[in-house]
Amino acid sequence: MKFSPSELDTARDAVIFRDLIDAEFDPVITAATLRELGDGAYYFMEEDPANTAYVLIEGKVKLTQITPDGQQVILGYLVPGRVFGIIAILKKVTYPVSAEAVGKCRALAWDRPTMNGLMEQSPRLALNALRIMAGQIREFQNRVRELSTQRVEQRVARAVLRLARQSGRKTEQGVLIDLPLSRQDLAEMTGTTLFTVSRVFKEWEKRGLVASKRQQVTILIPHGLVMIAEDLPLNVDDANLPTDSNLWV
Amino acid sequence: MKFSPSELDTARDAVIFRDLIDAEFDPVITAATLRELGDGAYYFMEEDPANTAYVLIEGKVKLTQITPDGQQVILGYLVPGRVFGIIAILKKVTYPVSAEAVGKCRALAWDRPTMNGLMEQSPRLALNALRIMAGQIREFQNRVRELSTQRVEQRVARAVLRLARQSGRKTEQGVLIDLPLSRQDLAEMTGTTLFTVSRVFKEWEKRGLVASKRQQVTILIPHGLVMIAEDLPLNVDDANLPTDSNLWV
DNA sequence: TCCACAATTTGCGCCAGCGCAAAGACGTTG
DNA sequence: CAACGTCTTTGCGCTGGCGCAAATTGTGGA
Incomplete structure (x- = not known):
């Protein structure tokens, strides 16, 4: 077995795998790679070509952007079970943010062809991805509203x-x-x-x-x-x- | 024929229908309804159950949110060819914004079952929808960054x-x-x-x-x-x- | 244990932008 | 064409929040 039981549990509960039956979930896990990073290391940087999607298994990940004049903005923190870099399911796009490990982190990783293949086998997986992206849109819209109207x-x-x-x-x-x-x-x-x-x-x-x-x-x-x-x-x-x-x- | 040639042209060029072949596009148009609104009318309001997706054909549409204390925030304006309410492809969600006609507007409309059916027939359509949502995420992230760092x-x-x-x-x-x-x-x-x-x-x-x-x-x-x-x-x-x-x- | 560095606090000056009121400009309608 | 409503400008006062410098307090490592 490639992964520890607790890792499997976290993955199983990840939002993006919600409601998958075992027959769908098993191939997903089989296709996954584990990527471990130390504090301060980056899963990817803003503007990198987006080729890999991740699910965080352990640790915390910080999402940031940098303004042209070098100022940093933190978009948020991820906790285990959260997917990131999901944009990588699309061809020819770049990551819109940087993803930095806060402390030691472990994440499951899939490259685009793999993830696309899995989604074809499991429509529910694609639907979950869609739902997650929709949630992100909502979240950022609220953020814009907050920044516009609150002190x-x-x-x-x-x-x-x-x-x-x-x-x-x-x-x-x-x-x-x-x-x-x-x-x-x-x-x-x-x-x-x-x-x-x-x-x-x-x-x-x-x-x-x-x-x-x-x-x-x-x-x-x-x-x-x-x-x-x-x-x-x-x-x-x-x-x-x-x-x-x-x-x- | 249900729609005028110029309406068809605008629809054909809409981003969400990009790269569709005619065999895919024709059923899409056949399934569409036309919804015409006068100035100030709403296609939908924030928090309404999202059941219909639209492509704007003529006029301008304003996207807004209201803060709890009644302040309005404008998220942006749509021009012909833009899709809106695309979130309606998901079950059990609500519109995150209100969509208000600015001047006389015409939009093609599909309800969820119809649009889902079309997407099953045409993977490219689903992919385009995904790409559009990804673009929106990016846009709002930039907006957050602007509001955080610029005067x-x-x-x-x-x-x-x-x-x-x-x-x-x-x-x-x-x-x-x-x-x-x-x-x-x-x-x-x-x-x-x-x-x-x-x-x-x-x-x-x-x-x-x-x-x-x-x-x-x-x-x-x-x-x-x-x-x-x-x-x-x-x-x-x-x-x-x-x-x-x-x-x- | 002690040092060097990072995070935090605090005082002070300042000004961008807000809030409000009132007046002016422009369009629309009866 | 007069009157009304909406949009815009402008003056004035004020303050929330920024910027910087310097002091202070941790903290992790050699």
């Missing part, structure tokens, strides 16, 4: 909450974001500067909403951040509101 | 140039943007206010870069706008630079 503090709050949902780990004190996350990183995710992020965080800490060490963030009162993200007034009483409010979709 | 004047310049490429019409004086385009509209496209757009335009007019009447914009010196969009210094000599510079990709 920095709200955007930072949203970014933190997004990360918490993806990579959050419950601890005694609250939800720890399980990523090395600097002020600079958050600035690049929200279109601001590390200084402004630092000030925002200091304010939040003063209010007891979050705690943070260097490159590490813990959310103490998620509800408080949601209030900020939604631009709702933050009353003293809010701490007693039911936490199952569906404000956060 | 208002640059973003407005880019928006104007984008519109000019899509809907520009050459006149004696320059390139006329063939759309009713208010300051408010530009503000909603670039994430700023109509006041700021107004001030930016006044400045550009003073410099002779553009001319504008109410709801109407003409670019007099495209190269000048490109310089602003690229954040390059605008020297007096620039007017003499070769216009085929590949700065604008």
Whole structure:
């Protein structure tokens, strides 16, 4: 067997393989290659010809773009089970972002001919890919809307909450974001500067909403951040509101 | 025959039907319905269940989103030949944007079962749809990057140039943007206010870069706008630079 | 253990862009 | 042609957020 049981499990649960029957899934795994990268290495760079699609099995991957003048923008982080570089199913396209390993990473890989062949055998696979791309469009549209209409503090709050949902780990004190996350990183995710992020965080800490060490963030009162993200007034009483409010979709 | 020859031509040239042979294209047209809307009417609204995909044949369509607090954001304008609502090929999804007719519009329409059937007959059609979605992802990623890193004047310049490429019409004086385009509209496209757009335009007019009447914009010196969009210094000599510079990709 | 480097905080100055109000320009309609 | 509604401009005040420099606090490695 090429892969460990836990690797197989993660792959089996990946969104792109959802609802595949074993007869469809087995050939997929058989055709896969494992690609392991260390911290800071790149699966691919923006503008490279897109020839390989991946499913992340272990670790975290950071998606970035670089502006012409060298400024970096972080589009987001991937967690195990997420597909990336799926654009490689198309001929003659380039990756629109760079994919960088954050810590040690393992990912399954398929080149275009292989993946195309698999999709022909399994329409559901192609459909899933389509659905994922549709989701990405939606996500970026929302991102555009956020950047257009919200101010920095709200955007930072949203970014933190997004990360918490993806990579959050419950601890005694609250939800720890399980990523090395600097002020600079958050600035690049929200279109601001590390200084402004630092000030925002200091304010939040003063209010007891979050705690943070260097490159590490813990959310103490998620509800408080949601209030900020939604631009709702933050009353003293809010701490007693039911936490199952569906404000956060 | 259901459609006029010019309608057929526009459809034939639509990106989504690119490289289809007649044997593939004919059933597509046969299955199409024509949907005509007047100014301000909506093909669909954000959050509606997505059941119909369209190809615009005549007129312009505006794509918008509304923020929870009622602010509108313009994602872009469509011109004849563009597909929209393509997300409807998937089951159980909702439109992520609203599509509003700007002036009188005609569009071909297919419901999901029909379009899915067509795609099964014509893999190329499905592939084109995929490619279009990939292009949209790329476009929105760039938009996010712009909003994160550029300042208002640059973003407005880019928006104007984008519109000019899509809907520009050459006149004696320059390139006329063939759309009713208010300051408010530009503000909603670039994430700023109509006041700021107004001030930016006044400045550009003073410099002779553009001319504008109410709801109407003409670019007099495209190269000048490109310089602003690229954040390059605008020297007096620039007017003499070769216009085929590949700065604008 | 100590050093060198990376991340963070903080003070200070500044200005791009927002918000609002009011006035002006333009089109449209009865 | 008069009156109304919409779009646009402009003045004014204000502030959120940027930029930079310098101090401070970790942290990982030699």
